[in-house]
Amino acid sequence: MVLSLRSVSKYYETAEGPLTVLRNIDLDLGTGESLALTGESGSGKSTLLHLVSGLDRPDEGRIEVGGRVVSELDDRGRAALRRDVVGIVFQQFNLIPSLNVASNLGFHAALAGRSNPAWEKQLSERLGLTPLLDRYPEQLSVGQQQRVAIGRTLAARPSLILADEPTGNLDETNGDAVMALMLELIAETGAALLMVTHSTRLAARLDRQVKLTAGRIVT
Template identity: 70%
Template sequence: MVIALRNLSKSYETAEGRLEVLRGIDLDLGAGDNVALTGESGSGKSTLLHLVAGLDRPDAGEIVIRGRDISKLDDRGRAAYRRTEVGLVFQQFNLIPSLDVAANIAFHAKLAGRHDPVWENELVERLGVGTLLTRYPEQLSSGQQQRVAIGRTLAARPGLVLADEPTGNLDEANGDAVLDLMLSLSKGTGSTLLMVTHSQKLADRLDRQLHLRSGKIA
């Protein structure tokens, strides 16, 4: 089992009091699973992804990734987990302004010790960013930045890919191409894909769908 969530809960303090966002989530995902996470705004989808990514800690419960509870790791341990085991495709691109597109795409793979120029060239071609390699993030449109961010994530061939609306800044053709690439990686390498999406069309292309409602899996 790649992901095992047990009785996972998370809440935040607000001006109106404590807000329960996740309430006792249980979830198992295996190698090669590709799963769409759907739900209304505020249902807890992004919060769940952030917890699995090690970007936040739960109030209660376990987040077991390949047999290790990452919620028990300190900040350094969780940073190492994100660097070596998980690929993040979030709505914030977080490209490095001082690096050109080619260096941005290679960055995560080099950190993880999995730099593969042949695979990176394939990603560049399939993402359609070959003419952008010497440009810097500020010279790119939001859609181009999204494709570069996805390339950077996939270049390291992570065993777990967490994606939050990964095609939200792309037109339909590029969105389909990006999802094709992510599914190809999942099927070809056995990586696990958990993707938040509001698009039923995209959700229908994944093998399984989970719906969050009021902090629980419906």
């Protein structure tokens, strides 16, 4: 099992008292599986991704990723988790503006000690990025930046990929094309995928779907 959540809850303090964002979440994801996490805005989807990636801590429960209990890791350990085990595809891309496309593609793989020029070359070709390798993020379209972000994540061959609305900035046609390619490449790496999406159409392309409502899994 790549990902296991048991009785995970998260609260935030407000002027009116504690606000429960996630309640007793149980979830499992195995090697090579893909799971879509759906739900309305504010239902806790992005918070759950932050907890799994170690960007935030649960108030209750246990999260295990790749055999590591996330809540037991210190800051350095959680950074190592994101470097070695978890890959994140952000909606806002988070490309490094001072690096060209080729360097952005290989950045995380180099940090993880898994640089593989042949794999990075294949990714750039499959993602249609070969003519753009010398360009910088500001010189790219939104769709091109999204493909670089996906390639950068896949280059490091993580065990678990977290994707937060990975096609949310694209129109439907381009979004479908990017999604199809991303799923194809992820399948080739054997990684597990946990994807947040508002789109039931895109969610249907994954192996399983669960819905968050008011911080609880209802399907």
